[in-house]
Amino acid sequence: MKIVVLYGSKPSSNSRELVDTAVRLGHTVVDGPTGDVSSWVSNEGSRFWVGREEVTDADICFLRSYGGGSCEQITRRISLLEHMEFAGIKVINSSYPFRRARDKYATQYTLQVNGVPVPSTYTSESLARAYEMTTKMGEVIYKPILGSMGRGAMKFQDTDLAYNAYRTLDRLHHPLVIQKYVQNPGRDIRVFVVGGEVVGAVYKYLPEHSWKSNVAQGGRMVEESMSDEVLELGLRAAEVIELDYSGVDILEGPEGPVVLEVNASPGWQGIRRATGRDYAKMIVEYGVSQVE
Ligand SMILES: Nc1ncnc2c1ncn2[C@@H]1O[C@H](COP(=O)(O)OP(=O)(O)O)[C@@H](O)[C@H]1O
Numbered sequence: 001m002k003i004v005v006l007y008g009s010k011p012s013s014n015s016r017e018l019v020d021t022a023v024r025l026g027h028t029v030v031d032g033p034t035g036d037v038s039s040w041v042s043n044e045g046s047r048f049w050v051g052r053e054e055v056t057d058a059d060i061c062f063l064r065s066y067g068g069g070s071c072e073q074i075t076r077r078i079s080l081l082e083h084m085e086f087a088g089i090k091v092i093n094s095s096y097p098f099r100r101a102r103d104k105y106a107t108q109y110t111l112q113v114n115g116v117p118v119p120s121t122y123t124s125e126s127l128a129r130a131y132e133m134t135t136k137m138g139e140v141i142y143k144p145i146l147g148s149m150g151r152g153a154m155k156f157q158d159t160d161l162a163y164n165a166y167r168t169l170d171r172l173h174h175p176l177v178i179q180k181y182v183q184n185p186g187r188d189i190r191v192f193v194v195g196g197e198v199v200g201a202v203y204k205y206l207p208e209h210s211w212k213s214n215v216a217q218g219g220r221m222v223e224e225s226m227s228d229e230v231l232e233l234g235l236r237a238a239e240v241i242e243l244d245y246s247g248v249d250i251l252e253g254p255e256g257p258v259v260l261e262v263n264a265s266p267g268w269q270g271i272r273r274a275t276g277r278d279y280a281k282m283i284v285e286y287g288v289s290q291v292e
Pocket residue numbers: 119141143147148149150151153179180181182183184188211212213214249251260261
């Protein structure tokens with residue numbers, strides 16, 4: 001098969017592994033930054049190129065990142081991937097679900113309206129209203145709307161510290177996404193889902209001096225047996241966001257498990273170390289099974 005792998009400006013180790021795995025499994029692979037893809041719309045049909053290489057006849061496109069850029073550039077890239085889908089290329093993960101999962105706000109309301117429990121989350125572009133709400137919410141976390149790896153999220157017990165941070169963020173035109181801090185047992189859960197099946201589930205233990213369990217923040221992944229309730233919640237979250245494969249973050253709160261986020265391009269280095277499974281192979285094989 002002909003497989004395209006798209007990433008941000010440079011391939012991450014996961015993207016590189018997807019490329020290598022697809023080649024090892026006998027496929028033809030073209031890879032590059034999403035921003036390097038050109039497209040053609042005409043009454044004779046659609047065409048696509050990665051750089052100068054034509055990929056109109058690709059079977060699958062693994063989308064790992066839209067890459068950075070202006071609002072206009074990202075708008076074109078979101079449409080580009082949908083255009084590829086309409087033209088018959090299987091895009092994994094699908095363009096709009098991918099966009100939704102990148103956006104922490106959209107993920108939370110989509111989960112919630114579909115009956116998946118989430119932590120209460122307030123969003124605003126008003127500094128005054130965000131401050132007012134923070135005084136009522138207790139301990140809160142500010143999250144960058146497009147954040148990942150725990151970067152940029154801040155926890156506040158003091159509302160005036162929060163105010164000062166919000167003021168700076170507001171000046172930088174960042175929307176204020178503020179979430180209730182959920183008391184937890186010092187760990188959260190990553191459920192890795194491929195094609196409607198749980199293929200890995202691990203606890204992520206908090207590092208000593210942090211409230212973030214991300215591997216990038218020093219969190220430690222350990223494979224231990226897990227309740228069916230948590231595994232089913234992971235499956236349900238992946239299904240609701242309509243992702244072919246995903247990494248679902250779940251926290252065991254005082255009122256039961258809640259879903260923090262659903263990653264549309266989850267890394268698997270940490271979970272592979274913890275479980276010994278070949279996630280790149282599972283993802284490529286799943287993609288191939290969808291177009292055969
Ligand atoms: N509402 C919350 N209450 C308690 N801890 C949280 C909350 N939200 C996030 N965390 C912690 O921060 C980590 C990163 O948050 P997450 O929403 O998964 O964003 P990221 O995309 O940066 O991974 C989580 O894995 C968890 O350990």
